[in-house]
Amino acid sequence: MIYTSTLAAVVSALAAEAIDNTSKQAWQKLYRPGYADGGSLECLMRSSGERGITRMDADCWVYARLHSQLIPRHWNSLMARFSTHKVKKVEAIGKLVPLIASPAPGLFVQKAVTAWAIPPMKGVEGKRSTRDLIVLPAGWYDMNNWDETASPERTRRHWRSLIVKTLEDMVGEALKEAEQILRAEGVLQSEAA
Known part of the structure; x- marks a missing residue:
């Protein structure tokens, strides 16, 4: 093979x-x-x-x-990004969150990692079978819901970009x-x- x-x-x-x-x-x-x-x-x-x-x-x-x-860091980054196994994907996301060094609050990091690992899908509104996929509600991807301290949008975008860069670097290394x-x-x- x-x-x-x-x-x-x-x-x-x-x-x-x-x-x-x-x-x-x-x-x-x-x-x-x-x-x-x-x-x-x-x-x-x-x-x-x-x-x-x-x-x-x-x-x-x-x-x-x-x-x-x-x-483990490399394995979990691949599992979070590419796995279709619901439970193992969620476990991998949970193991990645504490590895992300960020000035952002913990909730923000958790939501950013999850949104990266489970990107929004087109066509899930009844046009596509999602039985075997994790589909997050649309509100999950709204950064306004990620930060309870109401940091400026520019700051939140910066935090998110740094988190995504860190995750993409992990996947690249893996x-x-x-x-x-x-x-x-x-x-x-x-x-x-």
């Missing part, structure tokens, strides 16, 4: 985790800890024989590999680390291809 980019691998792996399918852990039967030939996805693909390794197997393997090898992990595992298309 070869992914075209780090982002494609991350998004695919995080989406696989949200699918409730008992066979998604089949890759674990192929993994043999302690054996030299059991440590990479490429080895698992060779050892899977006739059955072959499915896309779901590969995605779940990548999910587990990234989860075990990325530092994707760089994920790329190194995935390249070492041999699951990313080479740039020459």
Whole structure:
């Protein structure tokens, strides 16, 4: 299984985790800890024989590999930004909030991180199925509701931009680390291809 980019691998792996399918852990039967030939996805693909390794197997393997090898800050930034698993996305948001150094009040930081992780969606007013998605009320995105001290709008915009920059930097760092992990595992298309 070869992914075209780090982002494609991350998004695919995080989406696989949200699918409730008992066979998604089949890759674990192929993994043999302690054996030299059991440590990479490429080895698992060779050892899977006739059955072959499915896309779901590969995605779940990548999910587990990234989860075990990325530092918590990087893992949580990817989960908050790209996961479709409601509970894990909310948990990741909660773990990111205390990491944001900001002069803004705590409520403002919490709402800004949440709004970044769960952006408003077009077409949710009955035109689109939102059963499996987190949809926040429109008022959530109004910065007037984020600051009980009634700071000037310019200040609130500055705070928000710094928070978003910090979060985007975390995601950028996490994707760089994920790329190194995935390249070492041999699951990313080479740039020459």
